[in-house]
Amino acid sequence: MSDLDKPSRAEDEYFAKQELERRKKWAQEQAGKMAAEEKERLKKTHYMKCPKCGMDLTTIEFQGIHIDKCPNCNGTWFDAGEVEQLLKPANAGLFGKVMSVFR
Numbered sequence: 235m236s237d238l239d240k241p242s243r244a245e246d247e248y249f250a251k252q253e254l255e256r257r258k259k260w261a262q263e264q265a266g267k268m269a270a271e272e273k274e275r276l277k278k279t280h281y282m283k284c285p286k287c288g289m290d291l292t293t294i295e296f297q298g299i300h301i302d303k304c305p306n307c308n309g310t311w312f313d314a315g316e317v318e319q320l321l322k323p324a325n326a327g328l329f330g331k332v333m334s335v336f337r
């Protein structure tokens with residue numbers, strides 16, 4: 235191979251960098267995929283299970299609020315934003331009503 239056929243040092247570096255980038259991207263994709271699979275596995279294991287005792291939660295709807303209640307230990311869970319909704323001045327007294335219904 236003559237010097238003319240040899241790829242230049244700059245080209246070598248360019249291709250090595252490109253290869254490294256390709257492998258990094260692949261590794262990140264694998265990590266992302268694993269994280270997604272792990273998230274899915276966790277969701278399957280814990281979804282609608284009481285975080286205190288592990289029993290299946292039951293959902294009760296009251297005035298547009300979905301309350302997840304544990305029939306075993308009586309724990310009560312709200313979805314994101316629901317407590318804030320109940321505590322709005324416009325909903326004064328609603329929180330107490332909800333709690334008395336599900337007591």
Ligand SMILES: [Zn+2]
Binds near residue numbers: 307309
């Ligand atoms: Zn429970």
